[in-house]
Amino acid sequence: MEFCFEQTLRVSRDVLFRFHEDPAHLGLLLAEWPGFRLLRHAGHIQPGAETWFEQRVGGFLPVVMGFRHTVYEPDCRFGETLIHGPFDRFTHLHEFDETTEGTVVRDILEVQLSWQYGGRFATQHLVANALNSAFDFRQRSLRELVSNKNRTGFRFED
Secondary structure, three states: OEEEEEEEEOOOHHHHHHHHHOOOHHHHHOOOOOOEEEEEEOOOOOOOOEEEEEEEEOOOEEEEEEEEEEEEEOOOEEEEEEEEOOEEEEEEEEEEEEEOOEEEEEEEEEEEEOHHHOHHHHHHHHHHHHHHHHHHHHHHHHHHHHOOOOOOOOOOOO
């Protein structure tokens, strides 16, 4: 299945890209998301770097996922592919497009759960709902970070 999540923020593309360039900021975006824990990262998102995290499913089942960064085009896009986890396919492309309204942050995912975990049926009926909720949360979190409602130390100004 393919998913696309978009939001427009009144922040320049280069600043938003710079924020996303630090994999530690994933921990900021999802700090309040139940069951999420950033395990380790390479400190950058250039091709070959890895980011690992744990997500508790159903509040108790820990699922560890590892991603290898594969695409890196500064200020425009970056992407990663799953190298460890319950999915046969999981790619995630992050795109940043500057418009007159602000910067469009777009997440494009291609996801297919392994047949052992329910395959296409579980992807459509369980994973899709979980991803919609997670990206809705992530978008709200990024809006709050940009509007300086918390103290991250990252400046969303040019």
